[in-house]
Amino acid sequence: MSYSRHFLDFQGSSIPSSMKKLVVTKLSQNFREAVTLQQDSPVPLPGDGDLLVRNRFVGINASDINYSAGRYDASVKPPFDIGFEGVGEVVALGLSASADYTVGQAVAYVKAGSFAEYTIVPAKQAVPLPSVKPEFLTLMVSGATAYLSLKELGDLSEGKKVLVTAAAGGTGQFAVQLAKKAKCHVIGTCSSDQKGGFLKSIGCDHTINYKTENVESVLRKDYPEGVDVVYESVGGKMFDLALNALAIKGRLIVIGFITGYQSPTGLQPIKAEFLPAKLLKKSASVRGFFLNHYLSDYKMALQHLLKMYERGDLVCEVDFGDMSPKGKFTGLESVFRAVDYMYMGKNIGKIVVELPHSVSSKL
Numbered sequence: 001m002s003y004s005r006h007f008l009d010f011q012g013s014s015i016p017s018s019m020k021k022l023v024v025t026k027l028s029q030n031f032r033e034a035v036t037l038q039q040d041s042p043v044p045l046p047g048d049g050d051l052l053v054r055n056r057f058v059g060i061n062a063s064d065i066n067y068s069a070g071r072y073d074a075s076v077k078p079p080f081d082i083g084f085e086g087v088g089e090v091v092a093l094g095l096s097a098s099a100d101y102t103v104g105q106a107v108a109y110v111k112a113g114s115f116a117e118y119t120i121v122p123a124k125q126a127v128p129l130p131s132v133k134p135e136f137l138t139l140m141v142s143g144a145t146a147y148l149s150l151k152e153l154g155d156l157s158e159g160k161k162v163l164v165t166a167a168a169g170g171t172g173q174f175a176v177q178l179a180k181k182a183k184c185h186v187i188g189t190c191s192s193d194q195k196g197g198f199l200k201s202i203g204c205d206h207t208i209n210y211k212t213e214n215v216e217s218v219l220r221k222d223y224p225e226g227v228d229v230v231y232e233s234v235g236g237k238m239f240d241l242a243l244n245a246l247a248i249k250g251r252l253i254v255i256g257f258i259t260g261y262q263s264p265t266g267l268q269p270i271k272a273e274f275l276p277a278k279l280l281k282k283s284a285s286v287r288g289f290f291l292n293h294y295l296s297d298y299k300m301a302l303q304h305l306l307k308m309y310e311r312g313d314l315v316c317e318v319d320f321g322d323m324s325p326k327g328k329f330t331g332l333e334s335v336f337r338a339v340d341y342m343y344m345g346k347n348i349g350k351i352v353v354e355l356p357h358s359v360s361s362k363l
Helices: 064-068 134-154 172-181 193-201 215-222 237-244 272-282 291-310 332-343
Strands: 018-024 035-042 050-059 085-093 106-110 118-122 161-164 185-190 206-209 227-232 246-254 285-288 350-354
Touching: 018 332, 035 332, 050 106, 050 134, 064 332, 085 118, 085 134, 106 118, 106 134, 134 172, 134 227, 134 246, 134 291, 134 350, 161 172, 172 185, 172 227, 185 193, 193 206, 206 215, 215 237, 227 237, 237 246, 237 272, 246 272, 272 285, 332 350
Parallel strands: 161 185, 161 227, 185 206, 227 246, 246 285
Antiparallel strands: 018 035, 050 085, 050 118, 050 350, 085 106
């Protein structure tokens, strides 16, 4: 089959017949063991309703290693594609897709298989963008998770005290800003003074460096009546102390538990035997949030966040790994380093890998 009926070359560049992509070849929470860089995968052909996107920026998520371990769908066996989100240009498209999109258009998407030079994206799942910028990528999973979870489960209102764990990370940065927009008092935990400085710059009222301060003691001393909402992504001991810090009618929103993902079970033990008594004592609640269950509201959330960013009302911090041991994350080869960097807890904002290419020369 040929591409000729489906597209015009983008700015005279040619789409190669093969590409690099990352593939899960063995189920493991160890990303380096699980994933292989394939050098000569065929570039896929878009179907009638599809776009072929040349990826320019791809996002790293803590749950990439849950996906490589097969934790989301036990029926899926290797080999399978990996990577949840990308931003790039449309370089080819099917005839039906051409009703809404054109070659050269900037788009973002959330779909498995973004760790590749080219990805097929159903046009219905794509999000048109004004330009190809890494900041847009921060909103796709990380921003939308913070927005929808706080909107649906947080019940935020003026004066409420909101604790955000891992507050300087990819999704924490948005939880902090959105809670401040709701006129809440925001407390953020982080692992360095540099991260604390970033949090203050985006409006966090009280930062707690858990490497140098006892989080439980600080919360007990400064918030004796507890906090109203917790946005929790760390798990383990942090979950336990956040639960203990809840106020009467407090709400703890679990959006992840990163400290457990590298373990064989994917879990970190918590003191669950006391959970019913603690919730009853405070009329408190623990709610889980998984973005896939809120897809009916996803586009609305994304449009809202995009408008906030374009108005200058939202900081979308991107971490390209410039401060990592081997420097900026460039090319699919560096996805492995980027995942390691996340689990070292070094990132400020969303970790993004750039996939450079020249649009004017043959690839």
